[in-house]
Structure formats: structure tokens, C-alpha cells
Amino acid sequence: MQRTPFLDLPPLACAGGSVALPGSKSISNRVLLLAALSHGTTQVRSLLDSDDTRVMLDALRQLGCGVDERGGGLVRITGLGGAQPRSPARLFLGNAGTAMRPLTAALALLGGEYELSGIARMHERPIGDLVDALRQLGCQVAYLGNEGYPPLRIAHGGGRPALQLDAPIRVRGDVSSQFLTALLMALPLTADTQDIVIEVAGELISKPYIHITLELLARFGIAVQREGWRRFTIPAGSRYHSPGEIHVEADASSASYFIALGAIAAGAKGQNGLNIEGVGLDSIQGDIRFIEAARAMGAQITGSANSLQVQRGTWPLRAISLDCNHIPDAAMTLAVMALYAEGTTELTNIASWRVKETDRITAMATELRKLGATVDEGADYLRITPPASPAEWRAASIHTYDDHRMAMCFALAAFNPARLPVRIEDPGCVAKTYPDYFHALFAVTKAASADIPVICIDGPTASGKGTLAAAVAARLGYRLLDSGALYRLTALAASQAGIAIDPANEAALAQLAASLPVRFQAECVLLAGADVTDTIRQETIGMQASAVSRLPAVRQALVALQHGFRQLPGLVADGRDMGTVIFPAANLKVYLTASAQCRAERRHKQLISKGISTTIDSLRADLEARDASDMQRSTAPLKPAQDALLLDSSGLTVDQTVAQVLDWWQARRPFSA
Structure with a gap:
């Protein structure tokens, strides 16, 4: 939507109908890069049109890939097929971690001279563990600002660097799973004659996102062997090949807002709950497990391979205590659902929130308190107790910190029992992953005239x-x-x-x-x-x-x-x-x-x-x-x-x-x- 300073949501009363979700951001940017690294042309269907995918597409054009946007979510990518990317190049990647981390790894291995930068917040998001792993291999990657953070310079003007591949490449897994994803996507480029082994140091967070990476690698011809979540082997002779055509599944993280909506809102007259189209029970995305948490809180959810049906069940919702390591992004929606639960909801193992688009733990705690909730914030947890009565709810202007998920989550606070409006500051930040979010929300919700x-x-x-x-x-x-x-x-x-x-x-x-x-x-x-x-x-x-x-x-x-x-x-x-x-x-x-x-x-x-x-x-x-x-x-x-x-x-x-x-x-x- 247009970047208006704020959007005031009146008190919402009920919900019903159908919503078609946009393509997954996590899948979209992975598919774009894999297609760019492959031999042949890949036709990508249902690609997400968002800020993050646009910066990836722009970067691929700069690097010499063929990019043919046909409209309606259809894009044709002609890959490099082993050729050197166009160099030198300066790539601006906004606040897209799904572009910054994997492109850093791929370009460091392919050779050339590049500068990778983003918005101010991107320069506060850590990348040091990935750079350390690349330096183990012999890549020349330098920081242009603060140590451990973008912007970066890759300096291999003479072509592909000589790499040290005999020993396993070690990378930390307890800060961001994107570091491991970046290596898994880049290292097949070097697996000509020998196996490449990656070892994860520490507890790997966000394992479902690594599952997405492995599933997509297989679609492009790379069969990674996994030993638990600590050792990954890319077989010798691995080579990227286009699958010809690939469909981007709808975004399971975006589904969480509408699953929560169905759980919170009374059903609209004549409607049998809320139907969510584009993602189903057998999704490859880890955030689909948000369904388990929503059911535990009281939602009634059924579905098929490509759709979900949600109705309000237990009311008020039940408070839960949940280790959210497996659904780090979707867990933000649980924090707002907690406003409608009876008792205190505890969300743990969410330390990765602090290095996302903003420090999401502090941001979430701050904005929930504005609405009248009691929030206990820790290094890797939140405990949320809703307002004790409608009289204790407060009309609030929610600061979104240029974080799309903050804006989308807190829109659900408009169903508060005090019938108070909610202001969402900078609502246009949803363009990062779901530009039409508010239009979709208004299409399935109603308010008293x-x-x-x-x-x-x-x-x-x-x-x-x-x-x-x-x-x-x-x-x-x-x-x-x-x-x-x-x-x-x-x-x-x-x-x-x-x-x-x-x-x-x-x-x-x-x-x-x-x-x-x-x-x-x-x-x-x-x-x-x-x-x-x-x-x-x-x-x-x-x-x-x-x-x-x-x-x-x-x-x-x-x-x-x-x-x-x-x-x-x-x-x-x-x-x-x-x-x-x-x-x-x-x-x-x-x-x-x-x-x-x-x-x-x-x-x-x-x-x-x-x-x-x-x-x-x-x-x-x-x-x-x-x-x-x-x-x-x-x-x-x-x-x-x-x-x-x-x-x-x-x-x-x-x-x-x-x-x-x-x-x-x-x-x-x-x-x-």
C-alpha cells in the first residue's frame, strides 16, 4: 500500500470469506538465486512481488542474469550456468537478509569485485559468522563499516579464488539459520571433484528454514546428505540444473495472521469461518506448524493440500507456554493472540528475534504494553498477560520499526473487547513481504457501520x-x-x-x-x-x-x-x-x-x-x-x-x-x- 504516515483501524467486529495469500518470501528469494546459479532457464510461477524480491531481481540483473518479468507472478530467469557474474558491481539489497546473506556467499565463491550494502537496519544485522566461514575457505571479504556487519566488499578481481576445501567448513547456527542456508546454496558451485562438508557449531535455530533450503536444492539437482542438524555433505560432482518450471508456494508466515484472525474473530453472518488459499497442511514451510500452536490456544483448523479453514473455537483463547524455535517468524503472531487469552502466555527460545528487521523482543514488549498488556521481557523469551478487563485496554499508536511483521501482527489488536481503534504507524512497511496485506484484511473483516x-x-x-x-x-x-x-x-x-x-x-x-x-x-x-x-x-x-x-x-x-x-x-x-x-x-x-x-x-x-x-x-x-x-x-x-x-x-x-x-x-x- 501507499506509504502513508499511519493507518487507523476502527474496532473490528467479525471475519469471514476467503483470502488468497502471496508467494513465500523465503521460497521466492531462494528460488531466484538457485535459478540464477543454474544452467538453463527457469520459469518461476507465483513469485512474491515485494520489496525483498525486487532487490534480489535487481541484483540478478546487475550480475548478468536474464530476468524476464511477465506479470502476474511469472518470471523467467536465465542462469549464469557456471559463467562469471558481471563485475565490478555495487548491489543495494535493502533490508533483505534472504538476499544479503546468500548473495554474499555465492559471489565470494564465484569471484569478482562487489560491494553489498542495504538500508541502515541491514547494516545492524550480523553477518560475521558467515564471513568467518567464507574466510576459512580463502575468500577475501572485507567489512566497509562495523566489524561483523554489512556493508561488505568482495575482492576477487582475478576470478575465482583458490579455496581450501579439504577440511569441513564450520559455521555457527545459533544466531541465524541464513548463514547455513547461504553456504548450502553457494558451495555446490565448488563441488566439482570432492565432497564438501559443512559442520554447524552450536544449536541450530530455525531448522524448518533449513528444511526449505534442502527441499529446493533437491529441485535444482543438489542432493545434500544430512546427519542430524550438525553435518551436511554436498556430494562431489554436484551441479545446478534448472527444473524448467517451479511454483512458489504461498507464504506460511503470512498465513499466521489469518489463522489468528479466524481464531480471534466471531464469524461473519452467513460465513463458515475463514478460508485461506495457497498453502495447506503439507506445506514444506516450517511456519505451517503455527497451526499446532493456534490449535493449542483454541482455534478450530482443518485443511487440505492447498488450503486451510479456520474458525473460532475456545473463547477466550487458552494461554500457552511454547518453545518457538521452529516458528520464529510466525511466533510473533502468537504474541498478539496472547492479548485474547486467559492467563499468561510464554514464548521461549526466540533470541533470534533480536537480530531481525528490528529487535523484535523489545519492540513487541513495548507495543503490547501500550495496549494495556503486562509483559515480562527476557533475553530469549516473552511472557504476556492480557489486560484484565475491557476497561484496561488502551487506544494505542503502534510503532512498527520498519518491520513488516510488527504491522501485520498488531492489526489484529483492532478486535479488542473495548472497541478501541488501533493506529498502525508506517503501514507501508508491509511491502517487504505482503504489499496488499491491509486490502486483504479489509476484504474479510467487518466493522459496525x-x-x-x-x-x-x-x-x-x-x-x-x-x-x-x-x-x-x-x-x-x-x-x-x-x-x-x-x-x-x-x-x-x-x-x-x-x-x-x-x-x-x-x-x-x-x-x-x-x-x-x-x-x-x-x-x-x-x-x-x-x-x-x-x-x-x-x-x-x-x-x-x-x-x-x-x-x-x-x-x-x-x-x-x-x-x-x-x-x-x-x-x-x-x-x-x-x-x-x-x-x-x-x-x-x-x-x-x-x-x-x-x-x-x-x-x-x-x-x-x-x-x-x-x-x-x-x-x-x-x-x-x-x-x-x-x-x-x-x-x-x-x-x-x-x-x-x-x-x-x-x-x-x-x-x-x-x-x-x-x-x-x-x-x-x-x-x-
Whole structure:
């Protein structure tokens, strides 16, 4: 979604329907690199489109791989096939550990000169254990900043380095499993004539992610032999071959949010729980075992090979004590589920959280406390006790630390029993793995209509209310209703249908208005799929719209249509009677005006820029006539609502009017500064 500063979630009431998950990040970036290292071309289907996969694709292009994006999650990768990657190269890898760690290992073994960097947080995520293992082999890898952390320089301008492969390569396994994954994916490039052995020092964490790596290596022709979780052997003669086509399974970590949703939320009327499509009970991803934890807390879960069905079972949920080593990412969702459990939930063996996109243990504890929970934080554990009663819940603005999983987890707090809104700061951070998360969430959840916030912006023609409403909606991530466009659209549709705008045709015009196939998309207005944005702004259509709006049956037909725009997460509606007639209980009402001279000058400038000849005097006369007509009509005349805030924009810029409305809105929200 758009990088808005925050997204306010109203209290959510129930959930139901189906959600199709995006492809797995862990599988997507592994598949991309394996395809890049292989001989031949690999067709990758259902690839995740996210920040992390985009930085990987960009890096592969820089290195000389063929990358053909076909759209719809289909990408064709033509591998290097043993050729030297393009060098020198500077690779920016954002905050994608699934790109930084494996690419470091592969490029260090393939030879060439490279610099690998990322965002500031990536430079705080450890990589020293992987670099130590590569240096054992004879690779020249240098730190460009702090010891043990990116950015890195790989210096093998003369080609492939001479490697020391006789002894086992040792790597720590207790900080990040990505170090082992990186070696497992890179070392087959050197296994021409001898077995390559990797030994893990310490307890290997996140074993299910290593399972994913091994499964995918096998798909690309590398049969790694495993002795427990401490010794891995890559057989001599191993060589990457494209499987031709590979399908990326939907993301099991992302499934955790909707499994939790099904466990927390009451079922929507007429819906049999929540159906999750794209991942099933036999997934190769370790995070699918989140199902076991959710069931232990009380969720009712069934499924098949490619789908899951979830319903709320035990309520309140049961508190659990769980070693989360096997589901480190999905375990974050359990921390928020604990808010709805009876008793104290304990999550242990989560030390790896501290070296993820942020220090997730501290971040989780801090934000849970904002909501009213009691949290005991340790080096590798959290103990979470929910608020004792609805009265102890607090409306909170959740800081997300540029961490996608923090944003997605805490959206579930909007089901709190106190019916308080929840603010998610920087909601766009979900683009790292699930860009459409909030759209998917809103598609399967419902709120009481009265809980969905509405901002009304009314005012006379050419006061700038349409521009203001669109800007405010974009800043808040809310839906937009241009009610004036509905009357213009009715006038246009009537013209296209050959229906004269006359009181004698009121019934036919009302029937036409009731079924308008209208959609607002950014700043475009679509009628039956056609962009009619400019057409309906013509002055003749505007005058016809005013005539249409005076017909009571047409206005009544459009009332239900306008009410239907009140959808999650909120609505900004502009028009002439939004605050007086359509949404009289709106949370904020603004009456925007400007002098007739100022409005005429603005409209003149707008029309001249479009090549339409007119004069300011004629425009002013038209506007004054339109104002008089709108104010004097018997049905819903143009006037400020009694509780509207008046805003004269005659001497203000667009940015200043937007800032004023946002200030008024912020003052009415329950979140502390």
C-alpha cells in the first residue's frame, strides 16, 4: 500500500470469506538465486512481488542474469550456468537478509569485485559468522563499516579464488539459520571433484528454514546428505540444473495472521469461518506448524493440500507456554493472540528475534504494553498477560520499526473487547513481504457501520473540495467518495442513454442513478470501466448535474449508493450535503469555501491549461448562479452543517488546507501525541 504516515483501524467486529495469500518470501528469494546459479532457464510461477524480491531481481540483473518479468507472478530467469557474474558491481539489497546473506556467499565463491550494502537496519544485522566461514575457505571479504556487519566488499578481481576445501567448513547456527542456508546454496558451485562438508557449531535455530533450503536444492539437482542438524555433505560432482518450471508456494508466515484472525474473530453472518488459499497442511514451510500452536490456544483448523479453514473455537483463547524455535517468524503472531487469552502466555527460545528487521523482543514488549498488556521481557523469551478487563485496554499508536511483521501482527489488536481503534504507524512497511496485506484484511473483516470513520468536506462549486478530499483520503489511507461526480455521472449516463434531464423523466433518471457502475481509482473516475474524469468536468455536464440533483427521486436513489462507500478503514466524502444529509453523524465535517472571484480564477486557470477558452467574468457569473441554485433548492440545499468547521481557502495553498483538515482530524483521535 501507499506509504502513508499511519493507518487507523476502527474496532473490528467479525471475519469471514476467503483470502488468497502471496508467494513465500523465503521460497521466492531462494528460488531466484538457485535459478540464477543454474544452467538453463527457469520459469518461476507465483513469485512474491515485494520489496525483498525486487532487490534480489535487481541484483540478478546487475550480475548478468536474464530476468524476464511477465506479470502476474511469472518470471523467467536465465542462469549464469557456471559463467562469471558481471563485475565490478555495487548491489543495494535493502533490508533483505534472504538476499544479503546468500548473495554474499555465492559471489565470494564465484569471484569478482562487489560491494553489498542495504538500508541502515541491514547494516545492524550480523553477518560475521558467515564471513568467518567464507574466510576459512580463502575468500577475501572485507567489512566497509562495523566489524561483523554489512556493508561488505568482495575482492576477487582475478576470478575465482583458490579455496581450501579439504577440511569441513564450520559455521555457527545459533544466531541465524541464513548463514547455513547461504553456504548450502553457494558451495555446490565448488563441488566439482570432492565432497564438501559443512559442520554447524552450536544449536541450530530455525531448522524448518533449513528444511526449505534442502527441499529446493533437491529441485535444482543438489542432493545434500544430512546427519542430524550438525553435518551436511554436498556430494562431489554436484551441479545446478534448472527444473524448467517451479511454483512458489504461498507464504506460511503470512498465513499466521489469518489463522489468528479466524481464531480471534466471531464469524461473519452467513460465513463458515475463514478460508485461506495457497498453502495447506503439507506445506514444506516450517511456519505451517503455527497451526499446532493456534490449535493449542483454541482455534478450530482443518485443511487440505492447498488450503486451510479456520474458525473460532475456545473463547477466550487458552494461554500457552511454547518453545518457538521452529516458528520464529510466525511466533510473533502468537504474541498478539496472547492479548485474547486467559492467563499468561510464554514464548521461549526466540533470541533470534533480536537480530531481525528490528529487535523484535523489545519492540513487541513495548507495543503490547501500550495496549494495556503486562509483559515480562527476557533475553530469549516473552511472557504476556492480557489486560484484565475491557476497561484496561488502551487506544494505542503502534510503532512498527520498519518491520513488516510488527504491522501485520498488531492489526489484529483492532478486535479488542473495548472497541478501541488501533493506529498502525508506517503501514507501508508491509511491502517487504505482503504489499496488499491491509486490502486483504479489509476484504474479510467487518466493522459496525457507525465505527467506520467518515470525514465530510462540503462546499460550493470550485471551492477545491475535490482536491482537498482526495489529498486527505490519500494521506489517511481512506476510501474516497466524490458525490458531485455521482450527479455528473448520472447526467453523462442520461445523455449516453438519450434520456432528457427533465422532471417528466424523473423515474427513469432515478433508476439509472441507482445502478451506476461507478468506481473511484486514485484521481480517476470510471464509469462502466471507462475513464470519464475529464468528460464529467465539462461545464455543460456540471450544469446538467445541478439540474439532476434537484430531482428528489434521483437524490434518493443515490443515497444508498453513497452509503455503500462507507467501508474499511474509513471514508472521506466530498459534496454539498455530505454532512447535512448523507452522513449527519460524521466524525469530522468541514465546510470549505472561497470567494466567487477566487474560485473563478482557479477554474479559469484550470480550463485554460486544458485548451478551453473562457473568461473569468463569465465563470464568476456561472458560479454565482450555481451557488444561488444550490442554496435555494428545496431538497438538501447547500449549507454548512451546524457542527461543521468553516475553512476559507481563498488565501491558502492546497497543502495548507490539507494540513488544517489533518490537524482537526488528529485532534479528534484518541491517540496521544
